[in-house]
Amino acid sequence: MIDDTPALPPELLLRVERLTMRFGGLTAVNDVSFDVRRGEITALIGPNGAGKTTVFNCITGFYKPTVGRLTLASKEGPLLLERLRDHQISRKANVARTFQNIRLFGGMTALENLLVAQHAPLMKASGLTVLGVLGIGGFNKAERAAIEKAKVWLERIGLIDRADDPAADLPYGDQRRLEIARAMCTEPVLLCLDEPAAGLNPRESLELNALLRSIRDQDDTAVLLIEHDMSVVMEISDHVVVLDYGKKISDGAPLHVRNDPKVIAAYLGVEDEEVEKVESEIAVEATS
Numbered sequence: 001m002i003d004d005t006p007a008l009p010p011e012l013l014l015r016v017e018r019l020t021m022r023f024g025g026l027t028a029v030n031d032v033s034f035d036v037r038r039g040e041i042t043a044l045i046g047p048n049g050a051g052k053t054t055v056f057n058c059i060t061g062f063y064k065p066t067v068g069r070l071t072l073a074s075k076e077g078p079l080l081l082e083r084l085r086d087h088q089i090s091r092k093a094n095v096a097r098t099f100q101n102i103r104l105f106g107g108m109t110a111l112e113n114l115l116v117a118q119h120a121p122l123m124k125a126s127g128l129t130v131l132g133v134l135g136i137g138g139f140n141k142a143e144r145a146a147i148e149k150a151k152v153w154l155e156r157i158g159l160i161d162r163a164d165d166p167a168a169d170l171p172y173g174d175q176r177r178l179e180i181a182r183a184m185c186t187e188p189v190l191l192c193l194d195e196p197a198a199g200l201n202p203r204e205s206l207e208l209n210a211l212l213r214s215i216r217d218q219d220d221t222a223v224l225l226i227e228h229d230m231s232v233v234m235e236i237s238d239h240v241v242v243l244d245y246g247k248k249i250s251d252g253a254p255l256h257v258r259n260d261p262k263v264i265a266a267y268l269g270v271e272d273e274e275v276e277k278v279e280s281e282i283a284v285e286a287t288s
């Protein structure tokens, strides 16, 4: 929905303002604001139960926020995501996501998984008619383009040789990258990844990092990810937002966040009144 919402500054893709999500008496996300900039990888981190997945679910339309505004820049003007249904967020706002658990079609080949992702443009090209699917009009052309795009992505994730293998037969790390490629076949402006590095071995983790960097650098797609693996966060993120008990406690460059006493305290489970002590300990460490 486009309305009289002011346009975002050109460098911003998404602005989250005062997002609050309550489940009955529980406030899972409490007055959280942050920006996602174009051409960047933004990481959302925080201890278990901090509210990260809930923020994702609000951005991708799985939940309707209790309070807050989520403005996404689109070619047609600013879109207010909180007013869109989840299918509109994927189709109209062009936001794609992956989940903590892999959701590929295991019985379909790697190539077929990437073609299914392009179902919407193919159906549009068919004009939603049998004649269209049989090759009249632009369907054949659109089908060739879809296969071409799928091949490009299979090359990019190093799986072109396994194009015809069922997705379920691929190693776990390959399935993760295939899932990301599937999301990328929809040409999203924002790619939301929920713990993409979970369960990966060190080699697979490096391959994932390279893929995410290539998406940031080569595609017109900003990446927002939830991640527990700090080495991944520190290695590839341009911007880190930290939540704790539903509130934002830090926001900035990876180095800034890593040295933020509030973040260290949250991860170590330190009480609020001890934060100052942690702060002074860090200062001593830094000077020694």
Ligand SMILES: Nc1ncnc2c1ncn2[C@@H]1O[C@H](COP(=O)(O)OP(=O)(O)OP(=O)(O)O)[C@@H](O)[C@H]1O
Pocket (backbone or CB within 6 Å): 023, 026, 027, 028, 046, 047, 048, 049, 050, 051, 052, 053, 054, 055
């Ligand atoms: N649908 C729901 N109904 C009730 N409570 C919920 C619901 N979804 C999340 N919560 C609660 O909201 C809080 C935040 O959960 P959330 O899953 O967003 O945290 P998280 O930071 O993603 O945690 P984790 O790292 O463990 O995945 C938790 O206390 C959780 O139990």
